[in-house]
Amino acid sequence: MNLGVEAAKALIGRFSDGEVRVEIQHNVRGKDVYVVQSTCPPVNENLVELLVMIDALKRASARCINVVIPYYAYGRKDQKDKPRVSITARLVADLLTVAGAHRIITVNLHADQIQGFFNIPVEHLFGTRVLLDAIRKDIRGDEVIVAPDAGGVSRARAFASRLNVDLAIMDSRYQNDVRHSFIVGDVSGRRVIILDDMVDTARTLLRAVEGAEAAGAASIVACVVHPVLSGNAVEKLASSALQALTVTDTVPLSQEATGCEKIRVVSIAPMLAEAIRRVHLEESVSSLFSG
Template sequence: MLDRIRIFAGSSNPTLAQDICRCMGLSLGSCLLSRFSDGEIRVEIHENVRGADAYVVQSTCRPVNENLMELLLLVDALKRASAARVTAVIPYYGYARRDQKNKPRVPITAKMVANLLTAAGVDRIISCSLHAGQIQGFFKVPVDDIPGEWIFADELAKVLTGREVIVAPDAAGVARARIVAERFQLPLAIIHQEAETSWSRPVVVGEVRGRPVVIFDDMVVTGRKLCRAARAAWEEGAVEVVGFCVHPVLSEGALERIGASPLRRVVVTDTIPLRSRGTGDIKMETVTVAPILARVIEKAHEGASVSELFT
């Protein structure tokens, strides 16, 4: 059944692509990715893909624009090489944080990227924990989004004792945290702050005193929101604070903030390669998404239900 699958890797996360192939018993597809002297991206597919079910594994993380353009060119090259279907496997979907027009004269970048991928000829999208559910509706092709609570399901099941409180670090993350709380039958608390200013103190809505706290979110970027939530829970009497965040974007200074915070550890995934960037490295733990992406790819290839994996 898998003999017509071809998996190719962009530059953003080749190790993850190799791990996916290892889980499926396949070899990574051969292609050339380089730069011309003026910086333009050069892409060549080095094997026959005519009639194949092709998958391109590429997170659109830093450098975002380079990785996005590389993905578009890989999709275009495979379509022009007569692949029967091309699926973009985008573990981390960059530009997702602007998914609505929340002020005048701003772009909806998540929709713009969807338009670019559609124009390049992609037939399907597979992603992990999209920042907002409506992003799936920006595409005219099927989108399989793997929920964050399922990505961490095994790890959470191993560490949760039944005494924890699941915490949403802000109002926007309540829906994600509530799913985790309901799945494991744990109470939910929310960090509320009137405004992100030096004189506005975050308030914990819910009871965390004397209990371990698990802060759940889809990504950690600057680390400020995560650390602020951790500090608020700690000051309210939480006995331990850990974070579960799917995408380790980790901009400059994030690991230093995490290192100086009350967080005991932060569990992330390999949707973005975790590089050593600061003193908070010791607190970081990584869970791989390769096995679950491999299962989704197999289901998509077979034309079987993907959603049954998450029920």
């Protein structure tokens, strides 16, 4: 709708044994194709479906296969931090490339280094731009952006800089096998905005909420790009001190999450549409890279 282009038809189904079946019902020979598929839960089903679709397009002689992945699954394992573990972020990158993808367009990878796992162009967009626009009108001046862990500091710093507000950092560490969490920075009597790239089980987010509450925050809200919200995450968030959670639609919300009054969804569709338009017209996409 944002591009004014009608989506091509495709038959996507399953054989009786559960194998994925894909049939492209549109002539794509010699054309630039954009496949939009978020590898959200059910992760393995959606990932294999995407791979089979790419293969079908390749064998149908598509000129360029651009794969738009709003949520990149298996991105949390981007390094070998323990013996005998898989680097799944690299594995998925290899699978997409071997299947026939020519370009990846994705939103908020769990780690920037994942771009380097590909030997094809990667357009890494930031959903935090959409979240920034959504909350800018509510900024009063007493806010402080909180990074829930060390990995999110650069993201939170850029967010705070664009809003011209202060930054604080959640520090969690184990002492005598007990996790202790406290906030580095002044949040007392202020409106705390916790920023993260994803919320899955909500453990990290809730630790930040509890830390902000203990430090005397006047109110606590959160902005998260990918609302995976697995298990009983929605229930835990609903009963917490968190007043509001703003997320994007990179991952479709469950029925339970949709019914939660604390959760607000903003769409990344206009940003993705602009990225696709610029890629197709061979224009610069760099202005969409800043978070």
